[in-house]
Each structure stands twice: as C-alpha cells, then as structure tokens.
Amino acid sequence: MTAEPPEPSAHPVPAERLRASDDDREAVVERLRDAAAEGRIDFDELDARLEQALTSKTYAELAELTADLPRPATPADRPPLVLKGGMSGASVGPGRWEVPGRVIAHGGVGGVKVDFSRVECRLAEVTVEAYGETSGVTVVIPDGWAADTSGMDPGVGGLKDKTTPDRLPGTPLVKLTGSGGMAGVIIRHPDRRERRKLRSNPPRG
Template identity: 80%
Template sequence: MTTQPPEPSPRPAPSEELRASHDDREAVVEQLRDAAAEGRIDFDELDSRLEQALTAKTHAELAVLTADLPRLTSPESQSPLVLKGGMYGASRGPGRWEVPGHVIARGGLGGVKIDFTRVECRRTEVTVEAYGETSGVTIVIPDAWAADTSGMDPGVGGLTDKTTPDRLPGTPLIRLTGSGGAGGVAIRHPNRGERRKLHDNPAQG
C-alpha cells in the first residue's frame, strides 16, 4: 500500500489580503474626515475616498486610501488625563491644552473643574469619566459642543446637565460616565462671568 505524502497546510494570507471588518473601515473613514478637516484633502476627494472605504473588502484596499496621510496615534494607546481633587482641588483650563480621548476626574475633598472652552480639539468624541466623591466635579464645554450623559450614575450628589443638544458639525461630543458620589457632577456651558472673560480676553493662551 502506497502512503500518500501529507498535503501542505494552506499558507496564511498576507496581512494586506486579510478581509476588512466594519471597525477597520470605520477607522479609515474617521481618519479621512480628520484629514479633510485639516485641509489635507478637499471635499470632492473626501467623498470619493469615503465611498471606496465603505466598500473596501481587504486591508490593502483601505491602506491605499490613507497612504499619503500622517499616521494617527490610536486613542487606545494614549494615556488618559487623570485629575484628582485631593485636599486643595484640581483644575484644567481655561487656556489651551491638549485634549486626550479619555479624561478621568476624581473630586476628592477639594473638587475638580475641567474647562474646555479655549481648547482646540479635533477629536469627534472625548470620554470624561467623572467621580464626584466628596466635593464634586464641574465640566464646562463650549456652546457648540454637546454631551451624552446617559452612561452616568448620578449617585447621592446627583448629575446636573445644563448643556444644550445644539452641537455643530465637526465639534466634539463629551461622553460622560462615572458616578456623582456625594459631591455630584455638573456639566454646563460657560456662565455669565466665564463668558465675560472669554469676551474680554479672546486670545488668551
């Protein structure tokens, strides 16, 4: 009886020939939209590339669409900004500061305030994980931005949401999660005093 040699195992497909997933296509769509917002590609080219991205079947087809664009750092690989109230409180802003994709705020005994009114943020979404603890967390966002507070546990201190849903196209959405604790969490647009400072010092860094 003749023994047949074993059939060779199928060779794995090169990475560029792997089939693209919905998440792969969505990541490229996001990169293309960011590139258009930065003026790297015009809107006619954006429409053409978006159509190709949404119908791409392999990684190679997607790679061609972003080959001439800067490589983006994955939000998952960036460390979150952590603010702890401690005894004396903590704040970030007003002023220009780099906004990461994830911010963690713990009110502690002194409270935390996060002011986004002067930042330049190209992200479409920022997650703010807020824990009111003893003295609470206050978040101030520009009028053009909007907030999603559906993932927030109000806790004993409660959640105060004084934002409007009038989000302008291309502006970030603040996705608020966490717990109000005893001090509560508040998210709002600038108050009268803050608006006066913005008006009097529009270019403050």
Template identity: 75%
Template sequence: MRASHHDRDAVVDLLRDAAAEGRIDHEELDERLERALTSRTRAELAALTVDLPAPPDSGPALPPLVLKGGLSGATRGPGQWETPAHVIARGGVGGVKIDFSRVRTRLPEVLVEAYGETSGVTVVIPDGWAADTAGMDPGTGGLRNGTTPDRLPGTPLIRLTGSGGLGGVEIRHPDRKERRRLDDNPA
C-alpha cells in the same frame, strides 16, 4: 450605522485632499462630495473612499488625563490645552473643574469619567458641543446637565460616565463670568 456630521465632514476632507493630490478630478470630486453630504449611513460614506488611501495617522494618542481633587482641588483649563480622548476626574474633598472652553482637539468624542466623591466635579464645554450623560450614575449628589442638545458639525461629543457620589457632577456651558473672562482674553 447612521452617519454623523463628523463622519460626513471627515469624508469631505479626505475627498478634497485626494483631489488636491490629483487622485480624482474635479468632476468626480463634485459628484462624490454631493453623495457624501447626502449619505445617511457609514457604509455609504465608506463606498466613496474605498479606492483612496487612508488619512495619515495623527500621531500617538495622548494618555488619559487624571485629575484628583484631593484636599485642595484640581483644575484643568480654561487656557489652551490639548485634550486626550479619555479624562478621569475624582472630586475628592477639594473638587475638580475641567474647562474645555479653549481646548484643541480633532477628536469626534471625548470620554470623561467623573466621580463626584465629596466635593463634586464640574465640566464646562463650549457652546455648540453636546454631552451624552446616559452612562452617568447620579449617586447621592446628583447630575446637573446644563448643556443644550444642539451640536455643531465638527465638534466633539463629551461622553460622561461615572458617579455623582456625595458632591455630584455638573456639566454645562460657560456661565456669564466665564464668558466675560473668555471675551476679555481672546485666544
């Protein structure tokens, strides 16, 4: 399987930690870093760390976040919050908005199950993040993807699945008003 930027970055971090702990010397670190940054497959990356201990577990996984629009709607964000690997959003009558603009995450991928139902679901992701909407059924309300395909290294991929229902599902980067609000209130 082909290696991603995130895969290479994770190996680079592990190699640097190993050098800091004295497990490999600086000459070997330079050699392995060069090979890591030019690796094309996960197998090539795995060969670079096979003799090193696995990174410590980052703790228990967060349970899925479930947002239900109900009659009055539901919102998560744009403040700082830690995202779980799985988010379920049901638009209901009031709609749901999920804003990832200021989340804290080291996850390579976040699965967002979105069901537009009557009023729809809006997902806002920061610039540099990318979305995969191949698993999404547009339904009657449709799917609007206003994201760019340019993904920065070390940022998560938002994998969008579910159904647009009547209200539809939209995934996009922050609009002008949201950008202004973020700029006025730096994290």
C-alpha cells in the same frame, strides 16, 4: 426600445487605487514636514517627497511616501488625563490644552474642574469619567458642544446637566460617565463670569 443602464462593475477599484483629494495630499505634506523637523528625513529628501506628494493621484502613491515613517499619534491614542482633587483641588483649563480621548476626574476633598472652553478638539467623542466624591466635579463645555449623560450614575450628590442639545457640525460629543458620589457632578456651558473673560480675551485661531 430603451437602452438598459449598464450593470455595476463586478470588479470594484481597490482602495489603494482610488483617487486622492487635495486634503489627502496636504495631510501627507504636513506629515513629511513633521518628519523632517524630527530629523527622520533630510531636507533634500523632503523636497523630493513633497514634489511627489503634490503630484500624486492615488492613495497608493501617497502611502509610498510615508511607508517608512512611524504612524503619528492621534488624540485618541493619548493616555487618559487623570485629575485628582486631593486636599486643594485640581483643574485643567480654561487655557488651551491637549484633549485626549478620555479624561478621568476624581473630585476628592478639593474638587475638580475640567474646562474645555478654549480648546480645539477634532475628536468626534471625548469621554469624561467623573467621580464627584466629597467635593464634586464640574465640566465646562463650549457653546455648540453637546453632552451625553446617559451613562452617568447620579449617586447621592446627583447630576446637573445644564447643557443644550444644539451641537454644531465638527464639534465633539462629550460622553459623561462615572458617579456623582456624595457631592455630585455638574456639566454646563460657560457662566456669565466665564463668558466675560472669553469676550475680553477670545481664543485665538
């Protein structure tokens, strides 16, 4: 006679009693160091909390160490970045910049360029709301990023999607919405000139 496998427990472990990982502990350590740099806790208290963080076993123990600290802002919490082409145009990038969860680009008379080629972004998705208007909007995403343009109205100027679907793990999906307007919207990877600049001055880690 074979033994029956044990039935799953009728009383699962509460979330706060689950075991914390090294990454969980490291995240709390970074948050505590930021709090000390902001003057929220003094350095003696920082040392004590760091020691506790590194020896904490559960989520509850870690949560206790940051319970009196404000919740840190995440990229998704940041207000939208709004770019208006105006008469002389507007752009962001190709240097490093803080990517919010949503970018709104109005091409206006001068046009707008949104260049993600040198950014570091941990968001799963970034929405770019683009309106081509008179002079258009160009969006540049790094190789390995992918775009979803299904929510875009091409308008009169149309939509040109020159990206590849080969998305690498850990990279954001750029969701393109809005309207092409009169001049249209382009989303692409870096062109030859931009690639030469990237090779001669690669992004630093």
